[in-house]
Amino acid sequence: MGKVYDALRRAEEQRAQRSGEGGNAAATAAVEPTAPVPPVAPGTRDAQPMAPPPSRAGRGIWRRLGLGRKSRVQDTPAEINKRRIALLQPDSFVAEQFRNLRTCIDSIAAGHPEHEIRTIAVTSALRADGKTTTAIGLSAVTAMGVGKRVLLLDTDLREPSIARSLGLRPKVGVAEVLRGDATPEDAVLRVEGTELDVLPVRSVPSNPAELLASTAMRDLLNWAADNYDRVVLDLPPTLGLPDAKAVSELCDGVVFVVRAEETPREDVEAAIEVLDRRRILGLLLNGEQREDPRYEYRA
Numbered sequence: 303m304g305k306v307y308d309a310l311r312r313a314e315e316q317r318a319q320r321s322g323e324g325g326n327a328a329a330t331a332a333v334e335p336t337a338p339v340p341p342v343a344p345g346t347r348d349a350q351p352m353a354p355p356p357s358r359a360g361r362g363i364w365r366r367l368g369l370g371r372k373s374r375v376q377d378t379p380a381e382i383n384k385r386r387i388a389l390l391q392p393d394s395f396v397a398e399q400f401r402n403l404r405t406c407i408d409s410i411a412a413g414h415p416e417h418e419i420r421t422i423a424v425t426s427a428l429r430a431d432g433k434t435t436t437a438i439g440l441s442a443v444t445a446m447g448v449g450k451r452v453l454l455l456d457t458d459l460r461e462p463s464i465a466r467s468l469g470l471r472p473k474v475g476v477a478e479v480l481r482g483d484a485t486p487e488d489a490v491l492r493v494e495g496t497e498l499d500v501l502p503v504r505s506v507p508s509n510p511a512e513l514l515a516s517t518a519m520r521d522l523l524n525w526a527a528d529n530y531d532r533v534v535l536d537l538p539p540t541l542g543l544p545d546a547k548a549v550s551e552l553c554d555g556v557v558f559v560v561r562a563e564e565t566p567r568e569d570v571e572a573a574i575e576v577l578d579r580r581r582i583l584g585l586l587l588n589g590e591q592r593e594d595p596r597y598e599y600r601a
């Protein structure tokens with residue numbers, strides 16, 4: 303994982319050199335392949351630390367995390383369309399970056415056939431780092447792969463945004479499935495014009511952490527892994543909440559998103575420690591400004 307920090311440091315150095323230069327804001331893969339580890343059943347692993355509060359709590363970071371805040375700024379249609387770009391324009395630059403990420407994950411999977419990579423959790427340290435954007439982009443380009451059945455699963459039960467981002471109007475969702483009020487088949491929707499299936503959140507439950515840590519959540523992931531070649535999960539932020547750690551432990555690997563020039567490095571480090579660094583498949587620098595779209599970090 304030292305390589306991840308090296309990549310972050312190099313990014314910081316290059317940003318410093320480039321300060322004042324322009325560039326295209328886009329999601330850019332900075333993937334650090336590491337040996338994936340199989341998921342470990344909760345309770346069988348040594349006690350792990352609870353997600354600590356973020357390091358800059360005294361400087362407004364809790365506000366950025368949005369804890370205790372009920373609403374946030376609504377996306378404009380233009381912002382929503384930016385997310386959809388990977389779905390709608392397979393030849394776009396953004397789609398190309400997500401294809402790079404998919405290829406890196408496929409390479410890791412091929413290199414470690416003993417550890418199947420079917421369920422991939424997408425999380426980050428803080429709010430608004432680009433988790434949902436990444437989860438949508440990665441699942442969209444993976445679904446474009448020939449013959450791959452792909453499910454995008456929203457596990458942000460506190461502030462879900464997959465349905466809104468993709469213009470879906472679910473009748474039931476993840477919370478209803480976890481409560482036993484609906485089956486997964488009832489809740490899965492197909493994104494029009496694509497091969498991508500989505501299991502969105504419809505209603506926000508009062509007990510998200512409890513539902514995500516339940517046997518029902520494990521059953522849902524087993525169902526997803528049985529029915530799809532790849533399952534991409536959109537998680538809440540890691541710091542300050544137990545949800546991301548609980549869900550990521552049930553997955554085969556984690557894609558960790560860093561918002562370029564925004565996510566504090568100490569929060570990245572703290573979050574990676576919480577998640578268990580061995581689970582990190584790759585790190586995605588979201589919003590890094592680059593002239594050359596082929597440029598990326600690799601181990």
Ligand SMILES: Nc1ncnc2c1ncn2[C@@H]1O[C@H](COP(=O)(O)OP(=O)(O)OP(=O)(O)O)[C@@H](O)[C@H]1O
Pocket residue numbers: 327328329377381382384385426428429430431432433434435436458461463538539588589590
């Ligand atoms: N590379 C980017 N360039 C410009 N805007 C971006 C980029 N990535 C994400 N955004 C915008 O930033 C906002 C947050 O993105 P997103 O919802 O993907 O983050 P998130 O980590 O899922 O947030 P949350 O923690 O609230 O779930 C959205 O309005 C999104 O459109």
Ligand SMILES: [Mg+2]
Pocket residue numbers: 433434435458463536537
């Ligand atoms: Mg999100």
